[in-house]
Amino acid sequence: MNFEVAQNDLPMLCTWDFAVDQQVDGWRLPTIVELQKMHDNLHLNGQGNFVTDNADNNDVYYWSSTDHEDYEDAAWAFNFGNYQGDALGRAIKARGIPRRVRLVRDL
Numbered sequence: 001m002n003f004e005v006a007q008n009d010l011p012m013l014c015t016w017d018f019a020v021d022q023q024v025d026g027w028r029l030p031t032i033v034e035l036q037k038m039h040d041n042l043h044l045n046g047q048g049n050f051v052t053d054n055a056d057n058n059d060v061y062y063w064s065s066t067d068h069e070d071y072e073d074a075a076w077a078f079n080f081g082n083y084q085g086d087a088l089g090r091a092i093k094a095r096g097i098p099r100r101v102r103l104v105r106d107l
Contacts, residue, residue: 001034001037001038001041002106002107003030003034003104003105003106003107004104004105004106004107005030005038005042005048005102005104006027006102006103006104007049008049008102009050009051009062009100009101009102010022010100010101010102010103012098013059013098013099013100014063014098014099014100014101015095015096015097015098015099016063016075016093016095016096016099017095017096018098019063019099019101020065022101022103023103025105026105026106027103027104027105028065028103028104028105029063029064029065029101029103029104030062030064030065030102030103030104031064031065031066032064032066032076032078032090033066034064034104035062035064035078036078036089036090038050038102038104039078039080039089043080048102050062050080050102051080051081051100052080052081053081059099059100060079060080060081060100061077061078061079061080061091061093061099061100062077062078062080062099062100062101062102063075063077063093063099063100063101064076064077064078068092071092073094073095073096074092074093074094074095075092075093075095076090076091076092076093077090077091077092077093077099078090078091079091
């Protein structure tokens with residue numbers, strides 16, 4: 001991976017717009033492809049301390065910076081829980097719903 005992953009999630013669930021506002025000092029939202037890499041290279045190897053279990057599964061989605069091309073008020077999110085999106089764990093989510101955020105920065 002050519003990016004550094006923050007050690008922890010932001011301390012609260014965030015709407016997509018609020019998450020974008022947290023991008024400072026080189027830290028940014030990961031793309032949907034970077035979230036997939038974080039899942040495959042960190043989470044599946046027991047690293048990263050990603051949230052994967054919640055009673056309603058709303059809190060296991062992590063925002064990406066990747067807009068959805070067909071829906072103006074939606075962006076791609078990645079499910080670190082039980083893959084309730086497509087086969088890769090991706091799902092289209094409304095930007096106004098708070099989700100988890102793990103920032104990254106380029107190396």
